[in-house]
Amino acid sequence: MLDDFFPVRLNTIRPDEAITFDLYLKLTTRYVHYIHCNEELEGERQKKLKSHGVRKVFIKTADEDAYLSYLESGLSVLKNSNLDIASKGSIAHDSLITAAENAERILETESGFNKQKKQFEKVSEFLSTEKGALKSILASAGVSMDNNHHAATVSSLCLAVAAKAGLEDKTEIFELGIAALLHDIGKNRLKFNYMKPWAEFTPAEQKQYKNHPQDGADMLAGKPYINPRILGLxxxxxEKGEGRGYPEKVNLFKKPLTYQILSMVNAFDHFCFEENLLAAQAIDPFFEKNGQFYDESLISVLATVLT
Ligand SMILES: [Fe+2]
Ligand SMILES: [Fe+2]
Incomplete structure (x- = not known):
C-alpha cells in the first residue's frame, strides 16, 4: 500500500550509525526493503545512492515517531564543536525540508508537534549561537527550486531574523517557524501551473492564486495543534506595507513583528528564485524594489544575517 510509506531525505540518514527504523527504496511501483532497524547505512553506500541520483528514501508510516526522534537527536550534532559548519548547515536545512514535506501529517499529533518544537529550538539555537550558521544553511540550500525547499529556507531565515530582531518568546518564535513551514500549503489546491510567469495567468487563475494564503489557513483550520496565531500568520x-499585498490588503505595520518577518522573508526568497540570485547577491536589488513595505530596522536585520 502506497500510503503505508512516507519519503525522507537521504541526507537526514546519518551514515555509519545504527538507524531506529526500517529503510526502503522505491522502485517504479513498489517499495523494497533496504536497511533493517538497528543496522547502519554505510557512508560508501550512501554516496553510491547519491551518485545514482537518489535523494529520497522511504520509511513505514508506523515508524514515523521513531524517525522523528532519530531526526531530533541527530540535531544534537549542531552543538558538536568538532563538526564543520558546512555539514551542520546541511543537516539543519535537510531536516527542515523533511519537516516541510511531512508537516501536515506530523503536526496532527501531540508527539509530532512537540518533536517539531524541539527541532526548531535546536535550529534556533544553532542560528543564534554559531557565527556563519545561516550562511551555511543557505549555502546548502542554494536557490529554492520547489515548495518544500522554499518552505525550509523561509523557515530558517525567519528563525535567524527573529533571533537578531530581539524576539525572545519561545512560543512566538516556534509559531513563526511553523507558519513559515506551512505558509504556501494553499498552493496545493491550485489546479494549474502556478510557476509560469504572472503575465501568462488568466484573470481567473490570478484570482485563485491570490487566495492561496487564505486557502492554506482554511485547510489547516481544523487541525488540533495549529492555533489561530499560526493561521493568522x-x-x-x-500582505505588504500599508495594504499593498493580498488577499485582504491589511496594513502590515499594524500587525505583530512576526507578520512582517514572515512576509519579508517570503518575498525575499521568491525574489531570489525569480531573479536566480543567491541570497547575499539579492539583498540590495530586493530592497530597492521592496524596501518601503517593511520596517527599516527589519531590513537591516535581514541584511546583517545574510552578510
Ligand atoms: Fe505565498
Ligand atoms: Fe512563499
Missing amino acids: IAAHE
Whole structure:
C-alpha cells in the first residue's frame, strides 16, 4: 500500500550509525526493503545512492515517531564543536525540508508537534549561537527550486531574523517557524501551473492564486495543534506595507513583528528564485524594489544575517 510509506531525505540518514527504523527504496511501483532497524547505512553506500541520483528514501508510516526522534537527536550534532559548519548547515536545512514535506501529517499529533518544537529550538539555537550558521544553511540550500525547499529556507531565515530582531518568546518564535513551514500549503489546491510567469495567468487563475494564503489557513483550520496565531500568520504572508499585498490588503505595520518577518522573508526568497540570485547577491536589488513595505530596522536585520 502506497500510503503505508512516507519519503525522507537521504541526507537526514546519518551514515555509519545504527538507524531506529526500517529503510526502503522505491522502485517504479513498489517499495523494497533496504536497511533493517538497528543496522547502519554505510557512508560508501550512501554516496553510491547519491551518485545514482537518489535523494529520497522511504520509511513505514508506523515508524514515523521513531524517525522523528532519530531526526531530533541527530540535531544534537549542531552543538558538536568538532563538526564543520558546512555539514551542520546541511543537516539543519535537510531536516527542515523533511519537516516541510511531512508537516501536515506530523503536526496532527501531540508527539509530532512537540518533536517539531524541539527541532526548531535546536535550529534556533544553532542560528543564534554559531557565527556563519545561516550562511551555511543557505549555502546548502542554494536557490529554492520547489515548495518544500522554499518552505525550509523561509523557515530558517525567519528563525535567524527573529533571533537578531530581539524576539525572545519561545512560543512566538516556534509559531513563526511553523507558519513559515506551512505558509504556501494553499498552493496545493491550485489546479494549474502556478510557476509560469504572472503575465501568462488568466484573470481567473490570478484570482485563485491570490487566495492561496487564505486557502492554506482554511485547510489547516481544523487541525488540533495549529492555533489561530499560526493561521493568522499564514493568511497574511503575502500582505505588504500599508495594504499593498493580498488577499485582504491589511496594513502590515499594524500587525505583530512576526507578520512582517514572515512576509519579508517570503518575498525575499521568491525574489531570489525569480531573479536566480543567491541570497547575499539579492539583498540590495530586493530592497530597492521592496524596501518601503517593511520596517527599516527589519531590513537591516535581514541584511546583517545574510552578510
Ligand atoms: Fe505565498
Ligand atoms: Fe512563499
